[in-house]
Amino acid sequence: xxxADVRRVAGRIRxxxxxxxxxxxxxxxxxxxRAHDPEARVMTRRAFERSRTDAREADPREGFRCx
Amino acid sequence: MALVGAIGWATLAxxxxxxxxxxxxxxxxxxxxxxxxxxxxxxxxxxxxxADKNRATPAERLDNGVDFHPTDRRVLFGHHFxxxxxxxxxxxxxxxxxxxxxxxxxxxxxxxxxAGAVQxxxxxxxxxxxxxxxxxxxARDEIGPVGGIAALVAVFIIMIILxxxxxxxxxxxxxxxxxxxxxxxxxxPIALFMGVYLRxxxxxxxxxxxxxxxxxxLLAIVAGGWVAESSWADFFTLEPGTLVIWMVVYGFLASxxxxxxxxxxxxxxxxxxxxxxxxxxxxxxVVALPTLKMxxxxxxxxxxxxxxxxxxxxxxxxxxxxCGALSGFHSLVSSGTTPKMVQKETQIRMxxxxxxxxxxxxxxxxxxxxxxxxxxxxxxxxxxxxxIGDSVxxxxxxxAGFGFTITPDALxxxxxxxxxxxxxxxxxxxxxxxxxxxxIFSAVIGGTAMKAFWYHFAIMFEALFxxxxxxxxxxxxxxMLQDMLGNAYKPFREVSWKPGVWFASAVxxxxxxxxxWVGVHDPLGGINQLFPLFGIANQLLAAVALAVCxxxxxxxxxxxxxxVTAVPLAWDVAVTLTASWQKIFSDDxxxxxxxxxxxxxxxxxxGEVLAPAKSMDDMRTxxxxxxxDGVLSALFALLIIVVLVDAGRVCYKAIxxxxxxxxxxxxxxxxxxxxxxxxxxxxxxxxxxxxxGVGPEGGIRKEPVETGSRT
Numbered sequence: 001x002x003x004a005d006v007r008r009v010a011g012r013i014r015x016x017x018x019x020x021x022x023x024x025x026x027x028x029x030x031x032x033x034r035a036h037d038p039e040a041r042v043m044t045r046r047a048f049e050r051s052r053t054d055a056r057e058a059d060p061r062e063g064f065r066c067x
Numbered sequence: 068m069a070l071v072g073a074i075g076w077a078t079l080a081x082x083x084x085x086x087x088x089x090x091x092x093x094x095x096x097x098x099x100x101x102x103x104x105x106x107x108x109x110x111x112x113x114x115x116x117x118a119d120k121n122r123a124t125p126a127e128r129l130d131n132g133v134d135f136h137p138t139d140r141r142v143l144f145g146h147h148f149x150x151x152x153x154x155x156x157x158x159x160x161x162x163x164x165x166x167x168x169x170x171x172x173x174x175x176x177x178x179x180x181x182a183g184a185v186q187x188x189x190x191x192x193x194x195x196x197x198x199x200x201x202x203x204x205x206a207r208d209e210i211g212p213v214g215g216i217a218a219l220v221a222v223f224i225i226m227i228i229l230x231x232x233x234x235x236x237x238x239x240x241x242x243x244x245x246x247x248x249x250x251x252x253x254x255x256p257i258a259l260f261m262g263v264y265l266r267x268x269x270x271x272x273x274x275x276x277x278x279x280x281x282x283x284x285l286l287a288i289v290a291g292g293w294v295a296e297s298s299w300a301d302f303f304t305l306e307p308g309t310l311v312i313w314m315v316v317y318g319f320l321a322s323x324x325x326x327x328x329x330x331x332x333x334x335x336x337x338x339x340x341x342x343x344x345x346x347x348x349x350x351x352x353v354v355a356l357p358t359l360k361m362x363x364x365x366x367x368x369x370x371x372x373x374x375x376x377x378x379x380x381x382x383x384x385x386x387x388x389x390c391g392a393l394s395g396f397h398s399l400v401s402s403g404t405t406p407k408m409v410q411k412e413t414q415i416r417m418x419x420x421x422x423x424x425x426x427x428x429x430x431x432x433x434x435x436x437x438x439x440x441x442x443x444x445x446x447x448x449x450x451x452x453x454x455i456g457d458s459v460x461x462x463x464x465x466x467a468g469f470g471f472t473i474t475p476d477a478l479x480x481x482x483x484x485x486x487x488x489x490x491x492x493x494x495x496x497x498x499x500x501x502x503x504x505x506x507i508f509s510a511v512i513g514g515t516a517m518k519a520f521w522y523h524f525a526i527m528f529e530a531l532f533x534x535x536x537x538x539x540x541x542x543x544x545x546x547m548l549q550d551m552l553g554n555a556y557k558p559f560r561e562v563s564w565k566p567g568v569w570f571a572s573a574v575x576x577x578x579x580x581x582x583x584w585v586g587v588h589d590p591l592g593g594i595n596q597l598f599p600l601f602g603i604a605n606q607l608l609a610a611v612a613l614a615v616c617x618x619x620x621x622x623x624x625x626x627x628x629x630x631v632t633a634v635p636l637a638w639d640v641a642v643t644l645t646a647s648w649q650k651i652f653s654d655d656x657x658x659x660x661x662x663x664x665x666x667x668x669x670x671x672x673x674g675e676v677l678a679p680a681k682s683m684d685d686m687r688t689x690x691x692x693x694x695x696d697g698v699l700s701a702l703f704a705l706l707i708i709v710v711l712v713d714a715g716r717v718c719y720k721a722i723x724x725x726x727x728x729x730x731x732x733x734x735x736x737x738x739x740x741x742x743x744x745x746x747x748x749x750x751x752x753x754x755x756x757x758x759x760g761v762g763p764e765g766g767i768r769k770e771p772v773e774t775g776s777r778t
Binding site: 062 | 142335543
């Protein structure tokens with residue numbers, strides 16, 4: 001296994017963990033907004049994460065886990 | 068694969084009177100899953116549902132980058148699995164092990180293949196076709212208001228019972244255990260710290276805070292051992308009744324605190340622990356390959372006199388093991404969050420069916436952990452105190468009465484190994500599971516010296532996600548209640564109207580708190596009485612989901628294939644209604660709630676105290692509990708019948724007059740998204756991805772520049 005292979009695998013793992021934990025949600029949101037309008041005003045990361053947890057307050061059924 | 072499965076089953080079934088290696092159970096289960104996934108799930112996806120890779124999913128059509136967005140299939144599989152798998156598949160199989168390992172294992176494997184995974188997959192498919200409508204909404208849209216309301220009421224009551232039973236599992240595991248209480252107690256400040264970290268210090272850095280949280284958690288488990296040996300031990304040694312009060316107070320506060328402070332961080336922590344521990348357990352079982360000490364079938368399977376739960380194999384094994392074989396609760400996850408994130412209809416097979424097979428595998432591992440410990444010890448842990456008494460001598464005698472042997476010294480030693488005062492009557496499954504897990508882990512790492520650590524690690528891991536469920540479930544229950552009360556008085560619907568939030572929370576917490584209190588104080592044993600109710604409730608929800616699926620298959624012109632959900636529905640209804648019938652009408656006082664009530668009422672009238680009750684107060688408690696439980700059983704049966712009759716009416720109408728059918732499906736839009744269907748992309752799929760110019764996770768086809776006008 002070469003160094004490049006290790007880096008590639010590590011990169012895939014990092015990508016998977018970020019996707020699974022929702023850490024990449026902000027990047028996706030920015031990319032989404034920019035895709036429609038490159039000049040779009042986007043929320044800061046802080047504001048975005050706040051609005052995301054606060055949305056769960058409004059409807060707790062989102063993200064409900066099972067027994 | 069088929070061969071491996073067949074050999075596994077043959078070894079399990081044919082072994083008589085000798086100990087079998089758990090490897091055979093793994094082989095039988097995994098072989099069967101592989102065949103089922105390869106053939107049956109493909110048949111359902113291609114022939115029955117006709118999943119269409121050219122049809123855009125809601126994630127593609129309604130993509131808003133937040134809740135609707137096409138998610139990589141492997142990521143979504145992880146999300147979906149983490150959402151459906153919780154304490155359920157770890158508890159049910161442990162209790163069902165009283166009938167031997169074979170009945171439960173067969174049901175886990177056959178049930179998941181033909182019922183559980185089918186339900187999850189078909190519900191996910193139909194919800195995806197309806198922009199992620201919830202099960203309740205689909206019931207209302209496609210069956211009618213009566214079935215819809217019955218489904219809604221069912222979900223609410225089930226939620227209350229579910230929370231009470233899960234909380235009871237925790238109370239039974241933590242009572243008189245300073246180590247456990249301290250470790251679990253510490254999860255609250257840890258979660259608060261993580262919440263502040265994510266909100267204020269470094270917003271959104273979930274992995275880093277989870278790593279910190281898990282490290283603190285492990286420290287809390289180790290510290291629990293020090294606390295248990297220090298002068299603080301008395302402070303953390305709590306009676307079950309005290310724990311109930313703490314649980315209720317915690318449940319109320321947790322559900323009115325902001326999500327970011329406690330629920331969200333706890334959720335990260337418990338998911339992290341859950342996935343990690345399950346992976347660790349799988350490795351441990353494969354490496355240690357323990358032998359199963361429990362007989363394949365015990366006498367309790369036929370005589371129905373089992374101390375863990377009463378009743379014979381049919382229907383009660385199928386009620387006790389819900390999660391892992393067929394769990395109605397999954398239909399709430401399959402209709403809601405997941406369908407809004409599916410990239411391709413063709414991936415529903417891997418996500419819906421595949422994730423449920425994985426959960427069934429978790430349940431098989433729970434079955435293994437329960438069956439590798441000495442059967443005598445198993446029964447001493449899982450029989451209620453009214454049956455085995457409260458000393459190692461009386462427990463040893465009682466266990467001998469069940470046909471197993473364990474000496475009082477061995478019972479005392481088992482408790483000492485994990486540094487608990489006693490393991491007797493620690494009902495609810497969690498301690499048994501923890502003991503089995505500590506046995507497996509200590510065989511791999513650390514030996515006997517690490518046993519106590521692994522035991523408390525397992526208890527902590529179960530308690531952590533049960534507490535998360537208690538918090539999240541109370542919120543969902545409150546939300547539903549607020550919605551219902553909103554019909555009478557509008558402000559109730561406002562989530563910002565604090566009195567409404569507090570009132571609704573108090574009602575929900577009071578509901579499960581009542582059953583929890585009753586469960587802890589029931590002289591007949593709380594798990595013994597309440598677990599069947601929980602099982603019936605969960606299977607009732609499965610019946611609602613399967614009924615909705617069947618109606619949709621019929622209405623969408625798939626009558627020929629309706630048996631795919633109708634057969635598991637018929638089985639589930641037979642199980643649920645037989646169990647309800649026996650719980651209501653059985654003359655056996657161990658099974659029938661009303662027979663129980665009559666016996667103890669007669670005792671009160673005659674002024675006699677009947678064992679295991681110790682006083683007149685106990686007698687009155689039994690009478691009240693039996694009456695409430697009996698009435699609930701009847702209510703569940705009634706609800707299921709209402710939903711079924713209404714579903715039958717709709718099906719009949721659809722068959723008689725196909726013209727009148729109105730489907731609420733979202734219209735067809737052609738998909739521009741390319742993504743593989745299964746875990747590994749096939750050769751053709753790889754070529755397609757390359758041609759579309761997107762990476763292995765899939766994405767919107769890049770149009771050549773000259774035809775780019777469509778974007």
